[in-house]
Amino acid sequence: MATSSSQTLALQRNSSEQNRFMEKLMTKIFSFYDEQSLIDVTFKVSNPTALVPAHRLLLAAASPYFENLFNGNQGTNPVIEINDIDSDIFERLITFCYTGQARITVNTVAAMLNAAIILQLDDAITSSVDYLMTHMDEYTLQGAYMLQRETQCEVLKQKIFEYETQNFMEISRSYEFLNFDAEKLQRMLVSDNLNISREEDAYDAIQRWYNYDVPARQEQLPLLIACLRLTQFDVDFLFTHIQPLPGCELLAFTAFSWIRKPTARPMINMRFTEPRGISATNCSEKTILALCSELNPKLLQYNKTEDKWQEYVNIKIDYERYRTILKDDNLLFIGGYKRAATLNVVRSWNIRNETWQSLPIMIQARSEHCVVELNGKMYAIGGYEGNVLSSVERYTTSEGWKSVNSLTDGRYVACAVTLNGKIYAIGGNNGKGHIKSVECYNPDSNTWTSCADITKYHFLPGVAVHKGHIYVLSRSGAERYDPQQDTWSQICYLEVGYGLMTCVSLDNKLWAIGGWSKSADKPSVSVLDEENSCWVERCSLPRRNVCNCFVVPESMLSSM
Structure with a gap:
């Protein structure tokens, strides 16, 4: 059994030492497999009948399917029958567990994907889908549609959508x-x-x-x-x-x-006012707006040319613990807390003309909750109203606010982001203390599923999606989530003291904004230098507590 001291020692190894160790270890494991040495399980597979030897420990580490199989009633048998996968496909996937690679062809990709789903081999699923998408001319889109309906594979569904958008x-x-x-x-x-x-x-x-x-x-x-x-x-x-x-x-x-x-x-309430390709989310020339403090907050604009922050405007608002989201040219203030009362109000503040407009109220009053936008719909997630909330509701202009499935773990002061068509609710407090749990919401199936826990407890963290990964930053540390591997890994430490902070992805770089810089003794703004694994300080903010940051087109502000 691994002890905490041995785990700590492993973490302290530098990367080159660890890479050499892992390379040596895997080479030895490959040789055991090639020589069929120390084999402790054999699978009897049908169509045609074949015997496939393997090592239990490695398969259990590669897939929860094998882990559950070996822990079950039949798991100790020296020979285990597999009846729902062809022998050739099964052997290829066993090899994948050892090498991370599999031989896939147009004729076998459907069977490989089906079998990888059965065996819960996520990397093999991704490899099969990637192969199919790069061979679409041979496989045909109609075949991909049929395969997605048969397998209900979410990875394939997302890749097909990307293909459809590109080849519309x-x-x-x-x-x-x-x-x-x-x-x-x-x-x-x-x-x-x-x-x-x-x-x-x-x-x-x-x-x-x-x-x-x-x-x-x-x-x-x-x-x-x-x-x-x-x-x-x-x-x-x-x-x-x-x-x-x-x-x-x-x-x-x-x-x-x-x-x-x-x-x-x-x-005039127009959903889209700009041509495709130059909206606030993908305009080539973007900058950052930082919302500082909660009562009567200041909106600060980052001047990229001069590398400095300047005050853009004051917003008059007499309550706090709300959450904000940017939608087109409007900042939406959702929920909040005022004079010992939790609010369900939703108010829209137009950045261009600095005017307020009231929107339909939420079903549930909330403070310290999460808000995100996905596929043009707004979601209010969890929060607090006398007790911790697990309820979730969704807003559309046609239907207003409607309840959707609740979180598995109620939480407030959590963070949430959208990635690959899904919502991730991360950390927060469940009323008994801070938690590490992470949940993922699929709007197509209206379900929340558990993901790997974050590695640290984070208080008032910043969160952002950057280069296909989720980043969570706080004074407790910084970590990154890989959605394909369902794993969190720590990245270089960001030294900040107490204070609200947030993070955004701008110009293909990850920015951490807010908190107190321990080295410079002033409000912190840092950019991640991924190549050298360090944070580089930029021009400081004039204020410490940053409630939220938004990436917007410079043209939106210059036209004021």
Whole structure:
């Protein structure tokens, strides 16, 4: 049994020593497998019948399927029968457990994926999906759709969606496209990465889909048309093509008003006002807005050219413990706490014209909760109202706030982010103390599932998605989550003292903003130098407590 001292010693090894040790260890394990030495289990596999020898310890480490199998009633048998996987595929996946590699072909990829799912080999699942997507010309998109329906593989589903978005023009002319459900088509049309040369291409695709079954699709049509960048059409197109569509009259009129009445734009509620590719989330020239303090907060703007922070505006608000989210040109203040009362209010503050607007209230009053946006929908997660909350609700403009499945672990002062079409709720306090648990929400199945725990307890951390990973930073330390491996690993320590902090990804770099710099004795702003595994201090903030930071187009602020 490993002791805490031996685990500590392993962690203290430098990377080169550890790499040499692991390389030597794995070489020896490979030789045991090749020579069938020290074998302690043999699998009898059908179709055709074959005997596949292996080592229990390694397989149990590679997959929870084998770990549970060996801990079960039949697990001590020297020979174990496997009846639902072909012998050739099974042997390839056993080899994968030793080498991390498997021989995949177009003819075997479906069987490999199915078997990898059964054996709970996540890396083999990813390898199979990656192979399929890079051989789509041979496998065909129709085959990929069929395989996804058979396996219900979420990794494949996400990769297919990315492929559809990138190859939208070709796919929108296929027979499969005509049978897409409305929700799937809506997710594609909302995407700012939809690969089209002009907005009319997306309109034409909607028309083809709608005309295929007009009676059944008339109700969904306005929802899809609302996903278009309507302000990119000219006025004649709006009134000859958009306005005559059932339920789309108001959409056409609103877009017309936006185009023809620039002075009235602050009062017009448009979902999309910019062309695809230059929204706040992916504009090539971006900067940071930092929301400092809670009562009457200051909004600070980062000047990239001069590497300095400057005060942008004061926002008057007389309550605290709310959570904020950026949606288009608006900061949404959701929930909060005022005079011993928890609030369910939702208020929108427009960055361009500095005006307030009230939105529909939440079902549940919340403070110290989490808020995120996913696929155009807002989620309010957990929080506190006299007791710790596990409830979760979702907001859409068409339905308002609706309850969805609750968290497994109620939590407040937690953090949450979205990645790969899912929501991750991380850490926080469950009323008894701070927790390390992490949960992942799948909006398609409306379910929360447990993920690997964070390695440390974090108090008031910052969280951000950067280069496909989730980063959590606090004065307790810094760590990174790999969604493919479902593992957390510590990264170089960020020395900050007490104070609210946050983090964002800007210009392909991870920024940690807020808290107190111990070395400089002033509010901290640091950028992660990944190559040298260290943090580099940047121009300090004029304030320590940063409630939230937002990456926005510089044009949004320069046009004020």
